[in-house]
Amino acid sequence: IANSVSDPTGVYRTTDGGESWTQVLDSGGGNVVEMCPSNPDIAYAASAASVHRSEDAGQTWTKVAGHGFGWGPPGVLAGTPIDFQCDPRDPNRVFANNYLGGNFLSEDGGKTWRSASDGYTGAQIVSVAIDGENAAQIYVGGRTGVWGSHDAGSSWRGLRYPAPGVTLIGFEFGAVAVDPGERNHLLVNGDNHIWESSDGGSSWHVRQRPADVTSHAPIAFAPSDPSIVYTGVSETICLVNAGAACIGGRGVFVSRDGGTTWGLANDANIANEAIIDLVVDPSDAQLVYAATQRGVFRTTDGGQSWIVSTSLPADTRVGAIAVDPQNSSNLLAGVDEQGLYASTDGGENWQAVTAGLEPNSSIRDIQFDPTDPQVVYLSDLLSGV
Numbered sequence: 001i002a003n004s005v006s007d008p009t010g011v012y013r014t015t016d017g018g019e020s021w022t023q024v025l026d027s028g029g030g031n032v033v034e035m036c037p038s039n040p041d042i043a044y045a046a047s048a049a050s051v052h053r054s055e056d057a058g059q060t061w062t063k064v065a066g067h068g069f070g071w072g073p074p075g076v077l078a079g080t081p082i083d084f085q086c087d088p089r090d091p092n093r094v095f096a097n098n099y100l101g102g103n104f105l106s107e108d109g110g111k112t113w114r115s116a117s118d119g120y121t122g123a124q125i126v127s128v129a130i131d132g133e134n135a136a137q138i139y140v141g142g143r144t145g146v147w148g149s150h151d152a153g154s155s156w157r158g159l160r161y162p163a164p165g166v167t168l169i170g171f172e173f174g175a176v177a178v179d180p181g182e183r184n185h186l187l188v189n190g191d192n193h194i195w196e197s198s199d200g201g202s203s204w205h206v207r208q209r210p211a212d213v214t215s216h217a218p219i220a221f222a223p224s225d226p227s228i229v230y231t232g233v234s235e236t237i238c239l240v241n242a243g244a245a246c247i248g249g250r251g252v253f254v255s256r257d258g259g260t261t262w263g264l265a266n267d268a269n270i271a272n273e274a275i276i277d278l279v280v281d282p283s284d285a286q287l288v289y290a291a292t293q294r295g296v297f298r299t300t301d302g303g304q305s306w307i308v309s310t311s312l313p314a315d316t317r318v319g320a321i322a323v324d325p326q327n328s329s330n331l332l333a334g335v336d337e338q339g340l341y342a343s344t345d346g347g348e349n350w351q352a353v354t355a356g357l358e359p360n361s362s363i364r365d366i367q368f369d370p371t372d373p374q375v376v377y378l379s380d381l382l383s384g385v
Helices: 234-241
Strands: 011-013 021-024 030-037 043-046 051-054 061-064 080-088 088-101 102-106 125-130 138-142 145-149 173-178 186-190 193-197 205-210 218-222 225-232 252-256 277-280 288-290 295-301 316-325 331-335 340-342 363-368 377-382
Touching: 011 051, 030 051, 030 295, 043 080, 138 173, 138 186, 145 173, 145 316, 173 218, 186 218, 186 340, 225 277, 288 316, 295 316, 331 363, 331 377
Parallel strands: 125 173, 316 363
Antiparallel strands: 011 021, 030 043, 043 051, 051 061, 080 088, 088 102, 125 138, 138 145, 173 186, 186 193, 193 205, 218 225, 225 252, 277 288, 288 295, 316 331, 331 340, 363 377
16 A cells, blocks of 8 residues: 555555555545554554544545544644554554654544653644743644643643634644733634634634734734734744745734734835734833844834834844833844844844854744843754753
């Protein structure tokens, strides 16, 4: 049995050593095929959408998982299979390793699955958010969903639960944000929509942006007024691959009701920019900074007008930006391949502050210590933390 890598996709079977082939399953099983060594009549085929099982050496197939869209443990989208392995002692026991998902185990012939990724996950994590009232409560946004931990990361549970009647189409999710005024209120940026939860991720509702666009850009609640929320538009590849061109930019969106409804917050300067990072001034909900491929943009009127900083290197990608929580005149920005820059006047002027850092760094995140802003953490794709 072999899986096809070109159209028509699916699973093919040969009984003459490969001289001729017959398609026995369409694209629903086109990523991996596994025949069980203890009983070669039992075979599995899987894709990101579904898992199929055969009990007659691949002549016929039955879908055993993925009856909606995708498969995996409750609240988790397993991702795209890389390999399946049958337990050599039990053909009903199957291990799966998945791109963007992790490791999973089924003990009932592929019908139900549980995570087998303690201490490891294959999910590509895009963002982390911490409950401001309970630091042990953490949420992460990955490309295949959202996870929550109530014990500071020792254990995790999948939170990929759609609202009744709503299918979570696609794999791509991105930024997750916790409302600083209501700890169970979460927002997640994903394919074509923003997802909102009012119960800590146990259920979700679709919130439509004004334009039907895919985005995984950061979401930023205004600390001084959490009813005001900003987000932007950029593709996942723009956030996770420093060398990728940011495509599909549509600027910034704003919600003034905590994330339920959204409108554009653009002018001509930023309307076509892909937003890589966003930060809101801690005391002024109308003052926002946006990191883009052309530098740092700033608005002082809630997005009606934007200006780009002229004191940073021209037309350079800024991968992260942060504001001092105790003195909002102090900002830090990571400029790709040129290092860290600091401003002490609210972004009017910037100076390189690269001592001790990789000179050609690709800075992906910057965090001030909220109790002592003299302590700052940053992540560099090339050299670490």
